[in-house]
Amino acid sequence: MSSGLRYGWTTGACATAATTAAYTALLTGEFPDPVTIDLPQDKHPSFALAREELGEGTATVGIVKDAGDDPDVTHGALVSATVTLAAPGSGVTFRAGDGVGTVTKPGLPLAVGEPAINPMPRKFMTEHVAAVAARHGGTGDVVVTVSVENGEELARRTWNPRLGIxxxxxxxxxxxxxxxxxxxxxxxxxxxxxxxxxxxGRQHVAGCTGSTSERVVTELYDLPEDALLDMGDFAGAVLKYLRRHPVPRLTIAGGIGKLAKLADGHLDLHSGRSQVSTESLAAMVRDAGGSPALVEGVRGANTALDALQQCTAAGLPLGDLVAAGARDTARGVLREAPVEVDVVVIDRGGTIVGRS
Structure with a gap:
């Protein structure tokens, strides 16, 4: 890979490898270590076993997840699968062990009450169980219980609680x-x-760039937690998905720097992937009738916040102009989708400095 960054393996791949090794041990008495699995795009990674236990009709294997160079909360977590022989004809059944969530809200690709093992990892595990059964003379009827060490703790750092997992x-x-x-x-x-x-049935959702804007929007509109989208830098992801799956009303909330980028047409607001253009801010100020001196001051500003402070002192509502620009960009991405958009711009302290 040209960037020099290492790829890693998902929790689903680790669970598939653990399941494969555990079921192989159940049928042969031996744990394959390392265990190799088959993934899409002709990838065949091997995984070292970190834990192995063989009992009467049950086997457990643990694999330490390697997320490569991705800053993944589950990097280094021990992902385990316990495979237990089941009644003939029962197929593969999945259960949530310690540290794996259970679905409690509708709207996900799994039914309420199901373990939070996504459809694709289920497919991988089911296919690998069938392959092991064919190779070693098993029936392929098993219960697979997946667990993740400290998973409940790690899940607090993910979206799961908000999604009802x-x-x-x-x-x-x-x-x-x-x-x-x-x-x-x-x-x-x-x-x-x-x-x-x-x-x-939510009629109003909010895409927020961070926890401060989320707090402001919650106070402003009294939105329930499941109406808050932790948008981060991914404004484009929110808008494109709502274009296909509309909700009647969307509020976009964030700091003036991030939303100045959205106003400038950027859909990825990450500092490494888009920059605040003081040139664009200066053009906004000029079009709004700002003095030549103010236009020059904004063009030479260090940050969007610096530009905002200059405009506030001159009595020109830059925050409102940024909000209007961000709203125009959002509406352009949403196209004909029946979604009403409003924008709330805040400063670092959480004070609202612009709305549209």
């Missing part, structure tokens, strides 16, 4: 591979957040 983490992954800094799990969480809000 209680008791632990979700077992995730569509390809089995973690691409460093692809942020795919964050974007997936935004989409699941919108699904849950829609299933709960």
């Amino acid at each position: 209680l008791g632990g983490l979700s077992i995730l992954g569509t390809t089995g591979v973690v691409v460093p800094y692809s942020c795919s799990s964050w974007i997936d969480s935004i989409r699941r957040g919108i699904d849950v809000a829609r299933a709960a």
